[in-house]
Amino acid sequence: MLGFTNIGHAVATASLCLTVVCAAEAAADHPGGATTLPAGRRPGIDEPFANLSLDERFLLAPGRAFFRDPWVPAPATTTARDGLGPLFNAHACVSCHPGGGRGKLDDDGAPSVALLLRLGRAAGDGIVEPDPVYGDQLQTRGLARSAPGAVAEGAVDVTWASERGAFADGTSFALRRPDWRVADPAYGALDPATRPSARLAPSVRGTGLLEAIPAAALLAREDVDDRDGDGISGRASRVLGDDGRVDVGRFGWKALQPTLRLQVAAALRNDLGITSPPRPTQPCTPAETACLASPSGADPPGGVEIPEHLLARLTQFTATLAVAARPRAGAEGMDSGEELFVRARCDACHVPSWETGAGPEPAAAGHRIRPYTDLLLHDMGPGLADAVGEGDATAAEWRTPALWGLGRAVRDPRRTSLLHDGRARDVTEAILWHGGEAQSSRDAFARMSADERSALLRFLESL
Numbered sequence: 001m002l003g004f005t006n007i008g009h010a011v012a013t014a015s016l017c018l019t020v021v022c023a024a025e026a027a028a029d030h031p032g033g034a035t036t037l038p039a040g041r042r043p044g045i046d047e048p049f050a051n052l053s054l055d056e057r058f059l060l061a062p063g064r065a066f067f068r069d070p071w072v073p074a075p076a077t078t079t080a081r082d083g084l085g086p087l088f089n090a091h092a093c094v095s096c097h098p099g100g101g102r103g104k105l106d107d108d109g110a111p112s113v114a115l116l117l118r119l120g121r122a123a124g125d126g127i128v129e130p131d132p133v134y135g136d137q138l139q140t141r142g143l144a145r146s147a148p149g150a151v152a153e154g155a156v157d158v159t160w161a162s163e164r165g166a167f168a169d170g171t172s173f174a175l176r177r178p179d180w181r182v183a184d185p186a187y188g189a190l191d192p193a194t195r196p197s198a199r200l201a202p203s204v205r206g207t208g209l210l211e212a213i214p215a216a217a218l219l220a221r222e223d224v225d226d227r228d229g230d231g232i233s234g235r236a237s238r239v240l241g242d243d244g245r246v247d248v249g250r251f252g253w254k255a256l257q258p259t260l261r262l263q264v265a266a267a268l269r270n271d272l273g274i275t276s277p278p279r280p281t282q283p284c285t286p287a288e289t290a291c292l293a294s295p296s297g298a299d300p301p302g303g304v305e306i307p308e309h310l311l312a313r314l315t316q317f318t319a320t321l322a323v324a325a326r327p328r329a330g331a332e333g334m335d336s337g338e339e340l341f342v343r344a345r346c347d348a349c350h351v352p353s354w355e356t357g358a359g360p361e362p363a364a365a366g367h368r369i370r371p372y373t374d375l376l377l378h379d380m381g382p383g384l385a386d387a388v389g390e391g392d393a394t395a396a397e398w399r400t401p402a403l404w405g406l407g408r409a410v411r412d413p414r415r416t417s418l419l420h421d422g423r424a425r426d427v428t429e430a431i432l433w434h435g436g437e438a439q440s441s442r443d444a445f446a447r448m449s450a451d452e453r454s455a456l457l458r459f460l461e462s463l
């Protein structure tokens with residue numbers, strides 16, 4: 001069924017890079033092609049794409065400072081980095097994306113700063129509205145410790161329930177199911193219909209390459225009505241783009257944001273309380289009067305707190321954060337793990353390889369990359385579903401996350417937090433939570449022998 005698409009793709013490949021370069025870049029141990037960090041280098045916010053010149057690296061310094069350094073409330077002696085709040089979740093991008101990587105829950109699943117609660121209430125006909133008082137995200141910090149300033153909206157609370165199950169070979173496993181709640185609401189009760197959706201910060205590394213996958217290539221993989229009858233459909237999230245036209249959503253667990261520029265502007269506004277040209281208003285609702293009356297860090301007054309040219313620096317810095325080489329890509333047994341990945345049809349959604357085209361970041365163009373995602377929305381079943389949807393995505397739909405960097409994400413077993421809300425404590429649990437379109441993949445995994453399961457995990461943890 002995908003035959004024609006593949007032919008089109010191969011032609012596009014040939015036109016984008018010289019055959020020799022492409023062959024070298026297709027190497028499995030260089031998931032980001034020529035942008036990949038050499039083996040032995042740890043990815044972090046000081047490690048941009050390997051294919052940047054020294055001059056280009058030098059120009060990333062202001063963007064790095066905006067990503068790393070804490071923002072401060074206005075007015076302040078610094079006018080470039082003031083404007084934090086009045087309502088916010090953290091002081092800097094790195095608070096939630098440490099080193100540009102993914103956030104984790106605290107010990108025993110306690111909520112950390114990197115976990116956000118999005119808020120929505122079903123308003124009929126599939127429409128989801130923000131909470132009338134708290135808006136569409138719970139801001140857990142406010143500049144004022146007590147009224148009359150803007151006080152924090154509330155805190156995140158969770159209780160975990162344990163569920164047991166068994167593999168086909170009799171080995172038992174336990175999963176933990178979260179119940180996320182808003183604690184200590186400071187502005188009165190939430191609307192009775194409002195429901196939270198918990199989101200843990202994903203890694204930012206490699207997102208510039210994901211942005212450069214041509215939209216047409218993503219759309220060619222859609223199978224909305226499952227016409228090939230394999231149980232896996234996949235649907236592009238359709239959202240409003242930078243220019244007001246409909247674009248393919250790619251970023252966030254629900255693929256709500258079509259470009260890194262808009263994703264960064266949304267993070268600045270919702271997570272830090274910084275206004276920018278695409279998001280010029282604070283996340284204050286009419287009920288939050290102290291928030292509305294708070295001083296702004298805009299310079300000149302009446303404008304936004306970060307102007308377009310500095311937003312562009314932060315976006316470019318984000319877009320050039322590199323993914324790491326896979327030192328153990330060729331290790332013994334890796335092939336059998338990869339075969340099992342394909343046999344269980346994991347690759348139907350975690351699509352191994354793409355060719356990047358021209359995007360906003362020139363250094364991201366023309367690479368053969370191996371992110372293991374299709375960036376499409378999939379119905380993952382009731383086990384992973386929220387109570388309400390967001391944007392174009394239903395409550396049960398999630399965007400396939402990239403799997404590059406997975407090995408690094410599970411290196412510290414005490415703090416491993418996979419899936420959109422960090423509920424999975426290791427890769428096995430993450431797979432066992434798969435349902436809906438991925439039910440038969442999950443069942444294939446549960447039927448594998450212990451040796452096969454560990455071969456598959458070895459492969460996944462080498463990514």
Ligand code: HEC
Nearest residue numbers: 089090092093096116199200201202251252253267268271
């Ligand atoms: C309070 C924690 C927090 C802060 C601070 C934060 N983020 Fe995020 N970030 C998140 C979460 C949670 C998501 C997923 C959002 C969703 O699914 O809706 C995310 C998603 C992203 C993504 C998309 C990644 C992907 O794979 O889809 C990028 C890029 C990003 N953030 C960049 C930034 C930048 C740049 C900043 C600083 C301006 C920032 N973030 C600040 C928590 C945070």
Ligand code: HEC
Nearest residue numbers: 344346349378384398399400401418419420430437438441
């Ligand atoms: C129908 C599409 C689909 C199939 C098939 C599928 N996945 Fe996934 N996978 C997803 C989606 C969507 C998520 C995110 C779900 C969430 O966070 O709620 C995910 C999450 C994951 C994660 C956690 C990633 C992270 O960053 O937290 C791992 C690991 C994973 N999948 C591995 C696998 C493996 C292994 C298989 C095959 C046995 C598989 N998946 C099959 C769509 C799929």
